[in-house]
Amino acid sequence: MARYLMAFHSREGQTFKITNRLAERLQARGHEVELVSIPELAATFSIAGYDGIVIGASVRYGHFSQLFYQFIQRHHHALASVPSAFFGVNLTARKADKNTPETNAYMRKFAVKSPWHPTVQGVFAGACVYSKYRWYDKAIIRLIMKMTKGPTDPGQDVEFTDWQAVDSFAGQLDEMVG
The missing domain is CATH 3.40.50.360 (Flavodoxin domain)
Structure with a gap:
């Protein structure tokens, strides 16, 4: 092998x-x-x-x-x-x-x-792992997710794999x- x-x-x-x-x-x-x-x-x-x-x-x-x-x-x-x-x-x-x-x-x-x-x-x-993001990253990624119709709840991590x-x-x- x-x-x-x-x-x-x-x-x-x-x-x-x-x-x-x-x-x-x-x-x-x-x-x-x-x-x-x-x-x-x-x-x-x-x-x-x-x-x-x-x-x-x-x-x-x-x-x-x-x-x-x-x-x-x-x-x-x-x-x-x-x-x-x-x-x-x-x-x-x-x-x-x-x-x-x-x-x-x-x-x-x-x-x-x-x-x-x-x-x-x-x-x-x-995965969108809000729980691991710093506050700045969390804010930016939430904005990106909002624009692309993704999850924006910072209390919820979502795995897309x-x-x-x-x-x-x-x-x-x-x-x-x-």
């Missing part, structure tokens, strides 16, 4: 949760998976010994983090040398017409901005290394 490196950049924990679910699905298929956060990985990254690499990152205020892009910029040649996958997590993907890499604006921006072109791509809706889509993506990752 294959050995996967699964790296993630998560802010409130939903990207980690999705990455963990993918790892569990691959492990259930007999694969070995190492999970690591991009901040931990940045200094020591090596593809040695991995058959496939999966990276997940979340969007905040319309952008993937600079740390994520710096990691990609620094290591895109290594990432291109093995089968690789990328998935983005954002609240826009909660809408049916924005939940594919082709229809999601953040994934399209990534495709233009990134020197890395992963073998497989996915996008998943995240389609776990069946995550499981389906795990199948694509399994086939990616083949």
